[in-house]
Amino acid sequence: MHPKTYLRTFISILLLNVSPYSKAELPVLGDPTQQELTPYREHLMGNQFYRTIKASVPFVTDLEVNDYMTNLGQKLISHSSQPDKKIRIFVIKVANINAFAGPDANIGFHTGLIISAKNESELAGVMAHEISHVTQRHLARAMTESNVNPATMFATILAGILVASQNPEAGAAIIYGGSAALMQSQINFTRANEHEADRIGIAVLTDAGINPEGMAGFFETLLQKSETDNIIAKMEYLRTHPLSTTRIAEARNRITPKDRHLPDDSLDFQLMRARILVEMSNSAQQLINQIEQFNADKVNLVSQYTLGIAYIKNKQTDKAIRLLSEISQSNSHPWIELALADAYRAAEKDSLALTTLKKLNTLFPNYLPVSIRYAESLISAKQSEEAISLLNLQLRTKKQPIVYNTLAKAYFSKGQTSLALEATSYEYELEGYTNLAIQQINNALRQPELNKLTIQRLESRKQELHLQIQKQRKESRG
């Protein structure tokens, strides 16, 4: 088969072979003769980028990890040239080292990259670099300035990311094979763009009060590793972000002596990394053995926390409760208490979990990882009414899919099906599934004994969603 035909067939298989959800929303990809990339079209592409990856690769759903990553992203963007830009940061469970910025500020991280980062400044360095690709509109500019139409380029990028996240060798074949290689080289990874992303990224980091040395440090480690270990297949990042000693030296030279004194780590980063380490470990027992062996003195909080959550994963709940209670007495970090609550729930000590979460909710009101856990505990304890008011309060500041998802569970548990379906429709809308959101509203309207006011509200929401679909169709037709 001609490489071009092969690639096209391959991409269409990739895009269709995901889930019925993304199939239903496919038209957004648009007319391949349409060259112009309007902000709205880019937004739709961003949604499709996110949905397709989500349907194809496992995401990290851990509340603490997602909250940490989103907050770090928001902190960095708020110090960029587009402080109000909405970004979506997600973490996928893939061991090879990669991070990528898709259309409309959809930025993905592999767990492999997060585990490889030694401290917060290294991770923030990569994130600031990706965010700078977004604020400098490298991808969008490549899409409009190249002679390849945006829809084809978009599909190529997506295919590259998907294949690389599941199978590095196949990813390499797609990227290096035939026309795709040409296209890929025209996209966002020109030397000039990389330099610009480094330079702007360093300014963002220092402005945000994070030591910018981490960026060069992390790149240096990757480059050294690739030269000595010959494990380039595990480092997709090097393929998509060509590094050289000159580029790293230049990044280092841009750092002023005063910036070298900025903090380079945080306890939150280390605890977040520990959560990923445990989640990604194939054998919790092995991880436990390692920590117990090397950390007999029990002074290191991070390794004790890692041990505690590894015990939960390994179903040694008594040990987990003992250890986490012990470390929570001398360290007041909400994540330690949250892990303790998780251990109580795993041990089926639900009332202890509820008490712990109630206390945490008073200390950290409106803090997403606490609100969601507490709401879930309240639902299990048949106190859904309280969960509902807690979640509605959360929605005033953070309209995140997970909040609507939990709210739907709370309504379902009370038998308030139409309200549950309405909440789910908001969840789908935020995830970019407009058709599915309408379906939920239709289902809600079919519920018996709806009052007039509810019917009116549901109908007007349905109309609003239909208008969105019309706008999307119009845009994809050009």
Ligand SMILES: [Zn+2]
């Ligand atoms: Zn880059």
